[in-house]
Amino acid sequence: xxxxxxxxxxxxxxxxxxxxxxxxxxxxxxxxxxxxxxxxxxxxxxxxxxxxxxxxxxxxxxxxxxxxxxxxxxxxxxxxxxxxxxxxxxxxxxxxxxxxxxxxxxxxxxxxxxxxxxxxxxxxxxxxxxxxxxxxxxxxxxxxxxxxxxxxxxxxxxxxxxxxxxxxxxxxxxxxxxxxxxxxxxxxxxxx
Numbered sequence: 001x002x003x004x005x006x007x008x009x010x011x012x013x014x015x016x017x018x019x020x021x022x023x024x025x026x027x028x029x030x031x032x033x034x035x036x037x038x039x040x041x042x043x044x045x046x047x048x049x050x051x052x053x054x055x056x057x058x059x060x061x062x063x064x065x066x067x068x069x070x071x072x073x074x075x076x077x078x079x080x081x082x083x084x085x086x087x088x089x090x091x092x093x094x095x096x097x098x099x100x101x102x103x104x105x106x107x108x109x110x111x112x113x114x115x116x117x118x119x120x121x122x123x124x125x126x127x128x129x130x131x132x133x134x135x136x137x138x139x140x141x142x143x144x145x146x147x148x149x150x151x152x153x154x155x156x157x158x159x160x161x162x163x164x165x166x167x168x169x170x171x172x173x174x175x176x177x178x179x180x181x182x183x184x185x186x187x188x189x190x191x192x
Contacts, residue, residue, distance in 0.1 A: 011041040011068045014080075014157035018043060018066060021159045023166045026050045026175070032063070039067035039081070047166060049088075049173040060088035060173030064165045066157055077121045078153045084124075084165045087147040088172035092130055095144025101126035104148050104172060111167040112152070114177075117160035124150030146172055 023029055028051050034042040045064045048057035063085040072079045086108075094100065104126040112119060127147045133140030148168065154161050167177060 008041065014066065014068070015043040017157070017159050018045070018162050021162050023047075023163065024170060024175075027166050027170055028055075029162075029166070034065065038065075039069045041068040042066060045162070047169055049170055049175060057173075058089070059175070060086065060169050062086040062165060062169035064162055066161075068157075076153050078155075080154050080157050081151060082119075082154055082157075082161055082165075083149075083151045084168075085147070085149050086165070086169045086172050087145060088169070088174070090128075090144040090146055092142045092144045095128050095130045095146070097128075100128050100146060104128075104146050107171045108148060108150055108164070108168050111164040111171070112161075115160040115164040115167065117158065117164045118155040119152040119161070120155070122150065122152040124148065148172065 019031065021029075027047055027049055029045050029047040032044045032046045034044040043066050047062045047064065048055065049059040049061070051057045063083075065083040067076075067081040067083065068079055069076070069081075070079050073081075090100075097103075105124070108124075109122070111117075112122075125148070127149075128144065129147075130142065130144045132142045170176070
């Protein structure tokens with residue numbers, strides 16, 4: 001990128017800090033293509049909790065996107081915006097808990113606070129689903145998942161924001177901070 005008054009170099013410096021972030025050993029993060037047309041500058045990452053040899057995670061996954069627009073769109077309230085996604089499967093009984101969405105949202109708020117990720121204009125949704133397979137999918141039984149989509153405006157695009165996102169994905173997957181060497185117990189799908 002060219003240096004247009006330090007804007008591109010400021011974005012590249014922020015992107016380099018995110019690329020160099022040290023996260024949990026059991027949370028694998030990789031750069032992925034950013035969606036086009038969202039902002040003049042962007043970088044995206046995908047993260048998976050304890051992925052298998054094929055790169056798939058039965059525990060949880062997420063996406064993190066840092067956007068930069070020097071024109072500071074009104075909806076953002078600044079030149080930076082973070083868009084995040086986190087999803088994890090659950091036991092069906094947990095998926096029916098009426099407070100689950102509130103708890104998932106509070107984990108994001110707590111992760112941002114605990115990491116010192118200074119921000120404003122936080123918004124998003126927490127969605128829980130319970131499903132049952134039928135026909136050729138009947139063997140899947142009953143399943144449930146939680147999904148959290150959120151965006152916020154960082155006061156500065158620091159590593160604390162990607163660390164908070166990583167903590168959220170791991171929390172949804174059943175791995176609280178400090179649980180890197182603890183096994184995750186998830187039985188297979190429930191059979192009718």
